[in-house]
Amino acid sequence: MTILMRLAKLVKxxxxxxxxxxIYTMANEKMKGIKCLLKSADVKxxxxxxxxxxxxxxxxxxxxxxxxxNWHNDPEIMKTIISFYSKAKAFESLANFYDACAQVEIDEYxxxxxxxxxxKEAKR
Numbered sequence: 001m002t003i004l005m006r007l008a009k010l011v012k013x014x015x016x017x018x019x020x021x022x023i024y025t026m027a028n029e030k031m032k033g034i035k036c037l038l039k040s041a042d043v044k045x046x047x048x049x050x051x052x053x054x055x056x057x058x059x060x061x062x063x064x065x066x067x068x069x070n071w072h073n074d075p076e077i078m079k080t081i082i083s084f085y086s087k088a089k090a091f092e093s094l095a096n097f098y099d100a101c102a103q104v105e106i107d108e109y110x111x112x113x114x115x116x117x118x119x120k121e122a123k124r
Contacts, residue, residue: 004026004027005024005027005029008020008023008024008029008032008036011023012036012039017036017037017039017040018037018040018042018045020033020036020037021033021034021036021037021040021049024036025049025053030053030055030058031055031058033049033053034046034049034050034053034058034061034062035061037049038061038065043066043069046062046065046066047062047066047080049062050062050084056087056088056089056090057088059084059085059087059088059090060084060085060088060090060093062084063080063084063085063088063090063093063097064093066080066084067081067097067100072104072108078101081097082094082097085097095122095123096122098118098119098122099119099122101115101118102114102115102116102118102119102122103115
């Protein structure tokens with residue numbers, strides 16, 4: 001195991017984040033794997049990793065990362081964030097995300113109906 005960890009650290013240091021995440025996963029270090037992968041900023045890779053990891057903390061980290069992406073213009077990312085927070089049972093994070101959705105609807109689109117819908121989801 002220590003050889004895998006040393007190898008993963010070396011690969012990560014060289015900027016090969018996807019390979020580093022794969023090696024961390026082989027060493028059964030999912031959290032270190034997702035943290036390494038987050039540095040790559042590859043949305044599809046993060047979604048794939050989190051979906052396969054099936055770990056609540058990984059879901060939360062991936063959801064937080066996806067919130068920093070262009071989620072308000074990509075409905076698939078939005079659905080994935082909701083899915084990850086729901087699977088992790090991170091209801092406070094989910095409510096905060098719906099609150100952010102409502103703010104975007106009000107601030108950027110002046111769509112108060114959609115904002116109200118998002119606030120109702122947050123409350124639920």
